[in-house]
Amino acid sequence: MKKQIAILGSTGSIGTQALQVIEEHPDLYEAYALTANNKVDLLIEQARKFMPEAVVIVNEAKYPQLKEALSDLPIKVYAGEEALCQIVESAPIQVVLTAMVGYAGLRPTMNAIRAGKAIALANKETLVVAGELINSMANQYHTPVLPVDSEHSAVFQCLAGEMGNPIEKVILTASGGPFRTYTMEQLRTVTKEQALHHPNWSMGAKITIDSASMMNKGFEVIEAKWLFGVRPDQIEVVVHPQSVIHSMVQFEDSAVKAQLGMPDMRLPIQYAFSYPDRVKSSFERLDFSKCTDLTFEQPDTKRFRNLALAYEALHQAGNMPCIVNAANEVVVAAFLKDQISFLGMSDVIEKTMQKVSYIQTPTYEDYVATDAEARRIAAEQLL
Ligand code: NAD
Ligand code: MG
Secondary structure, three states, rough: OOEEEEEOOOHHHHHHHHHHHHHHHHOEEEEEEEEEEEOHHHHHHHHHOOOOEEEEEEHHHHHHHHHOOOOOOEEEEEOOHHHHHHHHOOOOEEEEEEEOOOOOHHHHHHHHHHOOEEEEOHHHHHHHHHHHHHHHHHHHHHEEEEEHHHHHHEEEEEEEHOOOOOOEEEEEEEOOOOOOOOOOHHOOOOOOOHHOOOOOOOOOOOHHHHHHHOOOHHHHHHHHHHHOOOOOOEEEEEOOOOOOEEEEEEOOOOOEEEEOOOOOOOHHHHHHOOOHHHHHOOOOOOOOOOOOOOOEEEEOOOOHHHHHHHHHHHOOOOOOHHHHHHHHHHHHHHHHHOOOOOOHHHHHHHHHHHHHOOOOEEEEEEEEHHHHHHHHHHHOOOO
16 A cells, blocks of 8 residues: 655645655655645646646636646646645545645644644644644644654654653754854845855755744754653754754763764655655765764854744743744745845844733634734834
């Protein structure tokens, strides 16, 4: 039986790499549903090649083009947000890969959990916004949430075979991004073009900006809390510019386990699909004669304030991480349109954290309201 996989965001960086994994293992995996926001041409091409049962385009204006282009094939074609939320419930689907960007991933992920689907989670924003809710739902419906983020996949791989051995510390590695060595003065004038040029990874625009500002690492700290059940003081970030060690776990006997490899997202994607097994791959192997220089530094939260803000949100808990996520989505979109400076992004996030009503134990409805309020308050500061 081939594993039936739904890819939410199949036209993106993670989505296209997931399709490469499926293509490499046609005996093991099948794309049951593919979805995209806007890129209809690529979605058509993917649908014709992978022959899924269904495709969804979120932008309804693109529906006629998609429908027409696939009219000779027995593929169901849907459009809109509601269709995206419903498609994950289809009975044959076993794994839902959440590879879309931002808060928009929350509702389809919740639906998939309710329908008992295993979640291969790339969309870290879902856990940042509503980690507590997602965890309790995953427990209630007995659905695994398998990490796709490379750091969390590394930790997850280090934990294999360690059942019952408590974690002392999770050590997340960070490349430091393109501005690792920049002074405050230099950071004041960096452009989106510079920020979009990540030294080690090729990713979607939003996460690339988050990596440059280190908000991505902050989000990964929050993600680690929910995935591995550790306290904030048990999560450490270490800057490791070569991105060879993908992350580590320290146990109570002082042993540190690490997972290493080339920076290639196909491995964590494939591991989430194949878990608990490992499957042979064609991915490039690490060549130790070429990585003779592995270095480590402390992160600088003065230059990269977003990391400190994310830790602050984690400590305050409640709806605070949801506030930070919403404000961050607003400022990143603005930065990509040259409407705010690189350092200005942290100012807006911090002010939004102060202004939005704090809720200690939010419900789903509270998250929806918080997200809207935080977006409004962050946007006001851009005017
Ligand atoms: P991307 O921008 O390359 O692709 C995003 C995909 O999601 C596209 O297919 C797009 O059509 C779809 N999408 C975007 N907005 C949507 C919306 N509102 N509704 C429905 N679909 C929407 O992004 P990416 O780099 O592939 O990242 C996807 C997710 O994976 C993000 O949450 C990111 O943080 C996470 N992630 C990515 C990487 C990476 O290497 N790219 C690594 C770790 C985690
Ligand atoms: Mg990561």
